[in-house]
Amino acid sequence: MRMTNKIMQNNSLYNINNNKLLEDKLSTMMSTHKKITRPSDDPVIAIRALRLRTSVAELTQYYEKNAPDAESWLEVTEGALKTVTDVLTEMSKQANKAANKDLEPSELEIIIGQLKALRDEVYSTGNTDYAGRYIFTGYRTDTTLSFEDDVNDQPKGYPRYEITEQVKIEDFDTINYTDRDVLNGITKDNYKDSAYNGAIEQGILNDENSNIHRLRLSYDGISADGVMEKSKITLPAGTQIKHGDGKVETLSANTDVTLIAGTKAELNNGTLTLSEGTSITLDDGSTVTLEAAANVTMPAGAEIVNANGEPEIATNTTTGTVTLTGFTQTQQFMGETVNTVSVTNDPDPYKQIYEANKKGDNLVIMIPETGEILFSNEAYKEIEKKAQTQPEMAITYRKDSWEKGDLRPEHYFACTGTTKSKDGTDKTINYNQEYLRGEGKKQVIEYDVGYNQKIQINTTADEVFGHAIDRDIDDLENALEELKEIEAIRNELDGVLKGLDEEKDADYEVALKRYEAADKAYSYIRENIHNMFGKTITKMQEHLDDTNVALTDNGTRNQRLDLISNRLMDQRTTFKTLQSENEDIDIAEVVVKLTSAELTYNSALMATGKIMQTSLMNYI
Known part of the structure; x- marks a missing residue:
């Protein structure tokens, strides 16, 4: 070649x-320290690089962002729970100090004042937030646990709440009542009046009928409407209803349903015509609409708003377009009629129950100011019987006046909240309706901290911040007020007695009897407060135990997160090594x-x- x-x-x-x-x-x-600059240089290295880079990126997200964020949330929660633990410990100490029988009412008042301040601190701690998110309010991280200001816009009353509490027979307790009515209104000027002839020791009563069964609601200051049942209407067989998923059902039998508050309908001589599309609630809590108009019978005594916007009670002659409120005037609990009686009534509600116990009558009284439902012995026996077949009971009531520190009901109960929209119309929100169907679940917030690994970071309000702390202090405060009243009477009569000569003054014997009656009433009430403080020690210890359990659970999650973080660090190191061996040059x-x-x-x-x-x- x-x-x-x-x-x-x-x-x-x-x-x-x-x-x-x-x-x-x-x-x-x-210059790049990499084996390849383009996938075609070595497809195997390129494919492995993509997989390893994805793994490293995910592990970095978990290790550097998710895990630290979760740890910060848990640490903030731990700090808040430790604060609550310290406060409850101090409350227990104060209650133990107050259990001393030798303390005067003025000294007890100081202790109760301290307990109230400590209670406020507990609920204030419940409003702790992490990066603008409230940590104890479940999914509602944009809503405080308690009201931050007083809300009392009567008569509008916004926000208004219709609250349904679900209770059991174990939630009932007893309170002690001393019948001292014979001393009501007595002073140093009128103690000799014949109206007070019964003001002697024998007239002060505290016996087996004095222990009153009570169901204490979670709130006081509730609406005077009392305990209410929602209006029920009966849809006749053949009525067509449409479910939320669009499925149309034809009722095969007469069916009781609940009216939605605010529904407009035509009422003609007691016959209610519900138009097509009207919203109603079935017994399972689900909301459906009418596929076609239906004629039903209005429940007796149902409350409506007429065409003029005025509230009235529907009768069999009422005609015209009406707005249904969704409530009846009949106040019942477990089939027992509930009577609303104010604490200012004469006789007061406790006296009425005491008398019912003596007579063996069936009587139930709701006190709106204190949020208590009182049961005579006979009424309580009926409730006990019914509780055997219906262990969970529901009570619905309204409250539209709130004080700073009151717990928001949407964090605890199935309720309906009504507020004002910007345009001035009512805006209604239904909260936790699944609770009524027995489907209530904890609002658990979980963070992804690894492959198919999640960890709960939040502690819910019901684990620590119960209503009982506030209500227990309310009971002590009310009992102290009664003690101070009887102390004032006793001191005034004691002053009268000291100004009289036993041998010379004919009024001495009368004054002595009045004083002895007041002293006996004082002894009964003072003994009751002593017992209440003894129970408060136990209750505070129970609250403290619950808080310690929540603190332990939070700590356990934190420890688990530490283990996960360590594993993430090891995994990230391993994958980075593999990534380096695959991509980086020697x-x-x-x-x-x-x-x-x-x-x-x-x-x-x-x-x-x-x-x-x-x-x-x-x-x-």
């Missing part, structure tokens, strides 16, 4: 270029190769230059 200069030149340039490309590749590897090896390539390249240039100086003409 004839070898020309052109062939030699082309071969030399080709080989030099290959050396240059190799040198360039090695130089790029040195610098020493590449340096040697690059140096060799440079030397080869330079040598090739020199050799080619020498060769190309000679041509075939030199051999002719």
Whole structure:
């Protein structure tokens, strides 16, 4: 084969270029510290790099962001719970101090004042937030646990709440009542009046009828409407209703349903015409609409708003367009009629129950100011019987006046809240309706902290911040007020007695009897407060136990998170090592190769230059 200069030149340039490309590749590897610059360089490395980079990115997200965020939330929760623990411990100490029978009412008043301040601190701690999110309010992280200001816009009353409490027979308790009515209104000026002839020791009563069964609601200051039942209407068989999923059902039998408050309907002589699309609630709590208009009978005594916007009670002669409130005037609990009686009534509600116990009457009284439902012995026996077949009972009531520190009901109960919209119309929100169907679940917030791994970060309000703390202090405060009243009477009569001479003054005997009656009443009430403080010690310890359990659970989650974080760190290190082994170069090896390539390249240039100086003409 004839070898020309052109062939030699082309071969030399080709080989030099290959050396240059190799040198360039090695130089790029040195500058990037990576084995490849494009997927086509090595598809296997490229595919593995994508997988490993994804794994490292996810582990970095978990380790550097999710886990620290979860840890911060848990640490904030821990700090709040420790504060509550300290406060409850102090409350227990104060209650223990107050259990001393030798303390005067003025001293008890100081202690109760301290208990109230400590109670406020407990609920204030419940409003702790993390990065603007309230940590104890479940999914409602934008809503405080308690009201931050007084809300009392009567008669509008916003926000108004219709609250349904679900209780059991174990929630009932007893309170002690001392019948001291014979001393009501007595003073140093009128103690001799014949109206007070019964104001003697025998007239002060505290016996087996004095222990009154009570169901204490979670709130006081509730609406005077009392305990209410929602208006029920009966849809006749054949009525078509449409469920939320669009499914139409034809009722095969007469069916009781609940009216939705605010529904407009035509009422003609007691017959209610519900239009197509009217919303109603089935017994399971689900909301449906009427597929077609239906005529039903209005419940007796149902409350409506007439066409003039005025409230009235529907009768069999009422006609016109009405708005249904969703309530009846009949107040019942477990089939027992509930009577609303104010604490200012004469006789007061406790006295009425006491008398019912003596007579063996069936009587139930609701006190709106204190949020208590009182039961005579006979009424309580009936409730006990019914509780055997219906262990969970529901009570619905309204409250539209709130004080700073009151717990918001939407965090605890199935309720309906009504507020004012910007346009001035009522805005109603239903909260936790699933509770009524027995489907209530904790509003647990979980963070992803690993592959298919989640951890709960929140503690819910019901675990720590119960209504009982506030209501127990209310009971003590009410009992102290009664003690101070009887103390004032006793001190006034004692002053009268000291100003009389036993031998010379004929009124001495009368004053002595009145004083002895007041002293006996004082002893009964003082003993009751002593017992109440004893129970308060136990209750505070129970609250403290609940808080310690929540604190322990929170600490357990934190420990688990530490273990997960350590594992994430190890996993990330492992995957980063694999990623480096897959992508990164061995610098020493590449340096040697690059140096060799440079030397080869330079040598090739020199050799080619020498060769190309000679041509075939030199051999002719």
